[in-house]
Amino acid sequence: xxxxxxxxxxxxxxxxxxxxxxxxxxxxxxxxxxxxxxxxxxxxxxxxxxxxxxxxxxxxxxxxxxxxxxxxxxxxxxxxxxxxxxxxxxxxxxxxxxxxxxxxxxxxxxxxxxxxxxxxxxxxxxxxxxxxxxxxxxxxxxxxxxxxxxxxxxxxxxxxxxxxxxxxxxxxxxxxxxxxxxxxxxxxxxxxxxxxxxxxxxxxxxxxxxxxxxxxxxxxxxxxxxxxxxxxxxxxxxxxxxxxxxxxxxxxxxxxxxxxxxxxxxxxxxxxxxxxxxxxxxxxxxxxxxxxxxxxxxxxxxxxxxxxxxxxxxxxxxxxxxxxxxxxxxxxxxxxxxxxxxxxxxxxxxxxxxxxxxxxxxxxxxxxxxxxxxxxxxxxxxxxxxxxxxxxxxxxxxxxxxxxxxxxxxxxxxxxxxxxxxxxxxxxxxxxxxxxxxxxxxxxxxxxxxxxxxxxxxxxxxxxxxxxxxxxxxxxxxxxxxxxxxxxxxxxxxxxxxxxxxxxxxxxxxxx
Amino acid sequence: xxxxxxxxxxxxxxxxxxxxxxxxxxxxxxxxxxxxxxxxxxxxxxxxxxxxxxxxxxxxxxxxxxxxxxxxxxxxxxxxxxxxxxxxxxxxxxxxxxxxxxxxxxxxxxxxxxxxxxxxxxxxxxxxxxxxxxxxxxxxxxxxxx
Numbered sequence: 001x002x003x004x005x006x007x008x009x010x011x012x013x014x015x016x017x018x019x020x021x022x023x024x025x026x027x028x029x030x031x032x033x034x035x036x037x038x039x040x041x042x043x044x045x046x047x048x049x050x051x052x053x054x055x056x057x058x059x060x061x062x063x064x065x066x067x068x069x070x071x072x073x074x075x076x077x078x079x080x081x082x083x084x085x086x087x088x089x090x091x092x093x094x095x096x097x098x099x100x101x102x103x104x105x106x107x108x109x110x111x112x113x114x115x116x117x118x119x120x121x122x123x124x125x126x127x128x129x130x131x132x133x134x135x136x137x138x139x140x141x142x143x144x145x146x147x148x149x150x151x152x153x154x155x156x157x158x159x160x161x162x163x164x165x166x167x168x169x170x171x172x173x174x175x176x177x178x179x180x181x182x183x184x185x186x187x188x189x190x191x192x193x194x195x196x197x198x199x200x201x202x203x204x205x206x207x208x209x210x211x212x213x214x215x216x217x218x219x220x221x222x223x224x225x226x227x228x229x230x231x232x233x234x235x236x237x238x239x240x241x242x243x244x245x246x247x248x249x250x251x252x253x254x255x256x257x258x259x260x261x262x263x264x265x266x267x268x269x270x271x272x273x274x275x276x277x278x279x280x281x282x283x284x285x286x287x288x289x290x291x292x293x294x295x296x297x298x299x300x301x302x303x304x305x306x307x308x309x310x311x312x313x314x315x316x317x318x319x320x321x322x323x324x325x326x327x328x329x330x331x332x333x334x335x336x337x338x339x340x341x342x343x344x345x346x347x348x349x350x351x352x353x354x355x356x357x358x359x360x361x362x363x364x365x366x367x368x369x370x371x372x373x374x375x376x377x378x379x380x381x382x383x384x385x386x387x388x389x390x391x392x393x394x395x396x397x398x399x400x401x402x403x404x405x406x407x408x409x410x411x412x413x414x415x416x417x418x419x420x421x422x423x424x425x426x427x428x429x430x431x432x433x434x435x436x437x438x439x440x441x442x443x444x445x446x447x448x449x450x451x452x453x454x455x456x457x458x459x460x461x462x463x464x465x466x467x468x469x470x471x472x473x474x475x476x477x478x479x480x481x482x483x484x485x486x487x488x489x490x491x492x493x494x495x496x497x498x499x500x501x502x503x504x505x506x507x508x509x510x511x512x
Numbered sequence: 513x514x515x516x517x518x519x520x521x522x523x524x525x526x527x528x529x530x531x532x533x534x535x536x537x538x539x540x541x542x543x544x545x546x547x548x549x550x551x552x553x554x555x556x557x558x559x560x561x562x563x564x565x566x567x568x569x570x571x572x573x574x575x576x577x578x579x580x581x582x583x584x585x586x587x588x589x590x591x592x593x594x595x596x597x598x599x600x601x602x603x604x605x606x607x608x609x610x611x612x613x614x615x616x617x618x619x620x621x622x623x624x625x626x627x628x629x630x631x632x633x634x635x636x637x638x639x640x641x642x643x644x645x646x647x648x649x650x651x652x653x654x655x656x657x658x
Binding site for chain 1 (some may be wrong): 520524531534535538539540545546547548549551552553555556559560562563564566567580582585586589590593594596597598600601609612613614616617618619620621622626627630631634635638642646647648649650651
C-alpha cells in the first residue's frame, strides 16, 4: 500500500511533459537499436550519456531516457529476428527458432504481435515485481558493510566472467583487463599515480564512456568491415500484425511462467536476458512435451523467450538500484551514468531519491504501454530502417560515436584512445574474449577496491573480516557456485543451443 | 601448433608481468591503509599471467584468422579514425567528419558519388543537432580562426 502511494507520486514525475517525451524517445531509440544487428543498447546508452551530462538534465530525466533504451531494445530485438532470422541482440536468438519459422510459414504477423504482447507481459510483470521487491531488498541490504559489498562485487565479477563467454578463463582475463583500466590514474586513497607513465591526460583515469564506445561500437564497425558484401536485407512479407484470441489463450501460462523465470534470472548478476530466454524456451519445450511443435513454428516458442528477456532486463535494475552493483555490461554503463549524475545507488537510494526511483518505475510502465501501442502499427516503419544500406547506417553510427566521445572531455586525445580500444575490442572478438566484463571491471573496480580497503582498515589488516558474517560467507559461496553454474545450464539448455547453432546463421553471440 | 595461435597467450603473460613490475613501484611514504595501492594491480597481474599460461597451453583459435582479407579495410579504418583525431581540432568538425565518414562509407562499398554527399549532409545535421540544438561545443577548426 505504501508502495502504491509512492508509485502514484512517481507518476507525477513520469508524466511531466519532458519525461514523457524522454520515455517515448528512449523506447523508440531502444526499439531501433535493438532491432539493428550490430548496434546494441549498450552503444546507444554510452553515446547518449555525454549528451545527458552536457545538457544538464535532471538525474531522473536522464535515467528515464537511458533505461528506456535498455528495455525498449528488448522489444525491438525480435523484429529483425522474426522477419530476417538476424537477431538484433543475443537475447533474441532463441526467438528465431519459432519466430522465423512462423514467418516462413506465412505467419510472420502473428509472430510479431505475439512478441510484442509477450514483451509487454514480461515487462509490466517485472516492473510490478521491481516495485514490490526493491524496497524489501534495500531494507535488507542496509546491513551490508564493506566486507559484504566486497564479497558481493566478487560474486558479480565471477558470475559475469563465467556466463559472458564460452570460457571462464577468457572471461576472467577480460575482467582483469577492466580492473586494470580501473586502476589507471591517481589512486584516490594514497594519491599515488598508477600506470599514467607521466601522461597528464591519464591522471583522471579512463572514462568509461570512451572505453565502452571504443570496445563495443568502434570494434563493431571494424568487425562489420569484414563482411561488406552484405547490404540491404529484404524482409519477407508478414501479413497483418494480429493474433487470434485462441492463440493468445494458449500462451497465457507460458508468458506468466517465463516472466517469473526471466525476472529471477535478471536479478542474479552475470545472467541476463540471453540466459533467461534460453532457460524459458527449454522449460516451455519440456512442459509442452510431445504436444509442442517447438522449433516448427510453435507460438509459445516466441512468447517464452520474449516474456523472459524483457522481465530479465527489468529484474537487472534491482541489484543496480538497491545495491549499486550491476551484473552486466549494459547495467554497468548505467551505473557509470548514475555516478556521473551525482547519484550513488545503494540501499538508501529509494528513501533519499524517491523521485528518481518511483519516477523511473512509473515511466517504465508508461514506456511499456508506448512500446505495445507503437510496435503493432509501426512495424512497417521499423522494417524500412532495416533496409537502409549498410554503407550509410554504420558510418552514421560511427559519426555519432565520435561526437559523443569528443563531448566527454572536449578532447580529441579521447578519439585516439577510442580508436585504440576499438582495435583491442576487435582483436578480443576475434579471439573469443567477452567484452562485457571489461566494462564491469572498469566501472565496479574502484568501488570494489574502496570497500576492500575500508574493510581491511576497520579490521586493522586482518583478512578474516572478509569472511566474518553469514551474509559475506553466503556471497562467497554464491561466487564459487556461479563458476560451475554454466555447466549445469548448458546441460539443461543443450537442445536449444544446438538448434540455435544449426538454424541461426550468426550462431549465439556472447554479448550480454 | 603454430606461433600465431600461441601469440595471444604470450601477450597476456607479457601484459601481466609488465603490470606487476610497474605495480611494485607504487610506494607510499606512510601506509594509509593496510591494503595499499599495490594490491589490486598485483591481483590483476596474477590473473593475466594465469590466463596467459592457460591460453598458451590451450589456444582457443588456431590463428588462421590472421591474414584475413578484411585486414586492409580494417587497417584503413583505424588509420582514418586516428587521422580524424589529429585533424579535428585543426580543420574543424564539418570537414574532418565529412572526410572520415565518406572514407568509411567507401570502405563499406559506397561509390564516391554516394559517400561524399551523404557524409556532408550527416556532418551538417550533427552540427545542427549538437551545437545549435543541444549547445555542445564542437571544434570549428584552429586553421580558420587565425
